[in-house]
Amino acid sequence: MSRIGNKIIVLPASVSVSVAEDNVVSVKGPKGTLHQAVDSDISVEVEGSELRVSRPTEQKRHKALHGLYRSLINNMVIGVDAGYKKELEIIGVGYKASAANNVLELQLGYSHNIFMAIPEEIKLTTTSEKGQNPKVILEGIDKELIGSVAAKIKSLRKVEPYKGKGIRFVGEVVRRKAGKSASKK
Numbered sequence: 001m002s003r004i005g006n007k008i009i010v011l012p013a014s015v016s017v018s019v020a021e022d023n024v025v026s027v028k029g030p031k032g033t034l035h036q037a038v039d040s041d042i043s044v045e046v047e048g049s050e051l052r053v054s055r056p057t058e059q060k061r062h063k064a065l066h067g068l069y070r071s072l073i074n075n076m077v078i079g080v081d082a083g084y085k086k087e088l089e090i091i092g093v094g095y096k097a098s099a100a101n102n103v104l105e106l107q108l109g110y111s112h113n114i115f116m117a118i119p120e121e122i123k124l125t126t127t128s129e130k131g132q133n134p135k136v137i138l139e140g141i142d143k144e145l146i147g148s149v150a151a152k153i154k155s156l157r158k159v160e161p162y163k164g165k166g167i168r169f170v171g172e173v174v175r176r177k178a179g180k181s182a183s184k185k
């Protein structure tokens with residue numbers, strides 16, 4: 001039995017959910033609208049301010065889809081109501097970040113600057129305060145899109161374990177390795 005799939009999603013007052021005949025769930029809230037196509041075997045019912053996801057049988061496939069679609073719809077409800085935010089920190093001497101017109105420009109120690117176009121659904125801001133590491137802040141309503149863009153930015157300069165230089169999430173703990181010790185004579 002799917003513990004996650006059986007949980008009821010409580011809808012905030014500012015969020016409305018509709019299910020189309022072709023099993024497409026639309027969630028509308030103060031921050032925007034999101035759509036998700038749901039497998040035809042899984043049924044989604046809206047009763048007042050509660051949303052319930054159910055499956056027809058106890059097959060392994062149905063159990064997996066049950067929990068998956070419940071989580072996806074819950075993430076959509078949270079996204080259109082409160083939104084999501086990811087903060088990335090750039091650590092390294094001479095590493096910089098700047099943003100203009102949803103284009104992120106990164107200086108990460110390579111011979112050329114890296115320009116990355118960010119989707120329009122995501123609000124991009126960068127901060128560079130004296131004495132602090134530069135930060136890239138991504139905000140939006142689609143959790144999956146923000147996560148994939150953050151992972152792409154992070155992959156441009158992975159954190160190395162000796163000095164800790166690279167791009168990481170704010171608050172992420174990186175295990176450090178000891179360097180070479182001096183040779184003994």
